[in-house]
Amino acid sequence: MKAVPPGPRGLPILGMLPAIRRDPTGVFMSAARRFGDVAYFKIGPRRGYLITNPADVRHVLQDNARNYHKSPLYNKLRLSLGNGLLTSEDEFWLRQRRIAQPAFHRQRVAALASVMADAAQDAANQWQTLASRGQPVDVAEEMMRLTRTVVVRALLGADLGPFTDTIDEAWTILNQHIGESFWSLGFSDRFPPSKYRRFQAARAILRGAVDHVINQRRRNPSNPATDLLSMLMSARDEETGETMTDEQLRVEVTTFLLAGQETTSLALTWVWYLLSQHADAQRRLEEEIDTALNGRPPEFNDLVNLPYTRMVIDEAMRLYPPAWGFSRQALADDRLGGFRLPRGWLAFVIPFVLHRLPGYWKDPDAFNPDRFSPEQSADRPKFVYLPFGAGPRQCIGNQFALIEAHLVVATIVQRYRLRLVPGHRVEPWPLITLRPRFGMPMVIERRTHTYQ
Ligand code: HEM
Numbered sequence: 001m002k003a004v005p006p007g008p009r010g011l012p013i014l015g016m017l018p019a020i021r022r023d024p025t026g027v028f029m030s031a032a033r034r035f036g037d038v039a040y041f042k043i044g045p046r047r048g049y050l051i052t053n054p055a056d057v058r059h060v061l062q063d064n065a066r067n068y069h070k071s072p073l074y075n076k077l078r079l080s081l082g083n084g085l086l087t088s089e090d091e092f093w094l095r096q097r098r099i100a101q102p103a104f105h106r107q108r109v110a111a112l113a114s115v116m117a118d119a120a121q122d123a124a125n126q127w128q129t130l131a132s133r134g135q136p137v138d139v140a141e142e143m144m145r146l147t148r149t150v151v152v153r154a155l156l157g158a159d160l161g162p163f164t165d166t167i168d169e170a171w172t173i174l175n176q177h178i179g180e181s182f183w184s185l186g187f188s189d190r191f192p193p194s195k196y197r198r199f200q201a202a203r204a205i206l207r208g209a210v211d212h213v214i215n216q217r218r219r220n221p222s223n224p225a226t227d228l229l230s231m232l233m234s235a236r237d238e239e240t241g242e243t244m245t246d247e248q249l250r251v252e253v254t255t256f257l258l259a260g261q262e263t264t265s266l267a268l269t270w271v272w273y274l275l276s277q278h279a280d281a282q283r284r285l286e287e288e289i290d291t292a293l294n295g296r297p298p299e300f301n302d303l304v305n306l307p308y309t310r311m312v313i314d315e316a317m318r319l320y321p322p323a324w325g326f327s328r329q330a331l332a333d334d335r336l337g338g339f340r341l342p343r344g345w346l347a348f349v350i351p352f353v354l355h356r357l358p359g360y361w362k363d364p365d366a367f368n369p370d371r372f373s374p375e376q377s378a379d380r381p382k383f384v385y386l387p388f389g390a391g392p393r394q395c396i397g398n399q400f401a402l403i404e405a406h407l408v409v410a411t412i413v414q415r416y417r418l419r420l421v422p423g424h425r426v427e428p429w430p431l432i433t434l435r436p437r438f439g440m441p442m443v444i445e446r447r448t449h450t451y452q
Helices: 017-022 024-035 054-063 072-081 090-104 106-111 113-133 139-154 167-184 193-219 228-234 246-277 279-293 300-305 307-319 398-415
Strands: 038-043 046-051 068-070 326-330 334-336 339-341 346-349 416-420 428-430 434-436 441-446
Touching: 017 024, 024 038, 024 046, 024 428, 046 054, 046 339, 054 334, 054 346, 072 167, 072 246, 090 106, 090 228, 090 246, 106 113, 106 398, 113 139, 113 300, 113 398, 113 416, 113 441, 139 167, 139 246, 139 398, 167 193, 167 246, 193 228, 193 246, 228 246, 246 279, 246 307, 246 398, 246 416, 246 434, 279 300, 279 307, 279 398, 300 307, 300 398, 307 398, 398 416
Parallel strands: 046 346
Antiparallel strands: 038 046, 068 326, 326 346, 334 339, 416 441, 428 434
8 A cells, every 4th residue: 555645745843734724725726736636634743644535535434434533623613512413422422312313304304394484585675664665785694693593492492581682792712712712722722811801791691591591491391392492302212211311312402503594594695695696696586496496485395496596505515615614533543535534534535625626516616506406417426516515424403404595695685685795705604604704795686586
């Protein structure tokens, strides 16, 4: 077997750490272009390979998934979220996954579509005043609020009470804090005390909100017994018969609250941005939606008649995957692309890079939803398009997110057109998720029903 593959040369001790901290997506992208399928990376004290061949990606995420844990980079996330479904491993993870899984079966999620559609309609109604004023709004914030409402209502059957107005800012602070320290890899993070205090205050708000949701249900246990929260609360350990501890329940509710809103809201935010830049796609979308719905509000059963809408969402997640990159750590030596990956080393799987590989995507930087038509997708390997990951750790909420995004796009496009504020700088910001660094201020216009 060959020795270590070539890779970008970094600094003597820090390796590629400073470069990655500055521009993670840029560094991985240029390494993939320059070194091909497997590229060696030294990042501070850690070593690993960036893998961009779909066969290797499949090997790590699926075929040999047992040999991998989530990488130590997730420790930072664990600190904020706790050891729950997203961050735990092995038997404990499997148990938590089995408890939650039934809440995400497609039929179950389909039954929640009306909650999603109503929340989208509420948001659209609220936009009416904004539209008449012509004043820009930050669509990234609007989408965050909407997707959070959906998770809270649909999965947790609750509201956030006094925390409704503070939770978004708290999560932005947490995301930024974790994102900025994500790549520190054992080097201490020196945050000024004021920043650290802000982080702790944000954590307290999140904890308060989660406790509010749980206490609300305890006081009123008669809510539908089949939603995610009741499954989490009533699940019993097969051996001991015990239910989850309060702390574990808190961790899982936090995980769903955050994992469920953040990524979906970003997928939608990037859809609005891309549509504002591509009048042709906007027009085609309007035509599809108007024809299929004929003025009615969209429902789950309409989605099959809105294929282009779904292709637009898929294409937006290709160019701007909300979960732009993740990584694994090998438990035992493995073999990737003909090279030995020693135990303890990392494998970097970066959807942002996979989704733009010129070998699999023609004109990869161009926005072209048609590449997701059945004909054009037929020959593409599955493992070059991974907005939801793959294998046993694949996103549990992928159907939920797709149905929600589909309904939201149809609801909004039926009534409005969104225009980016002229001259606004849009820059993807790869923290844990891929946010727009300067927000997404847009003007909401009521639609007049023409396609020219
Ligand atoms: C567009 C929206 C979404 C995207 C792009 C997304 C992406 C992902 C990805 C890439 C992973 C795997 C990470 C890894 O392998 O390291 C993941 C896991 C997860 N996602 Fe999502 N997600 C989305 C929506 C949701 C929703 C709506 C929920 C819940 C309501 C959710 C809950 C979770 C959970 C709990 C996990 C961990 C699953 C496990 O390890 O068993 N996600 N997501």
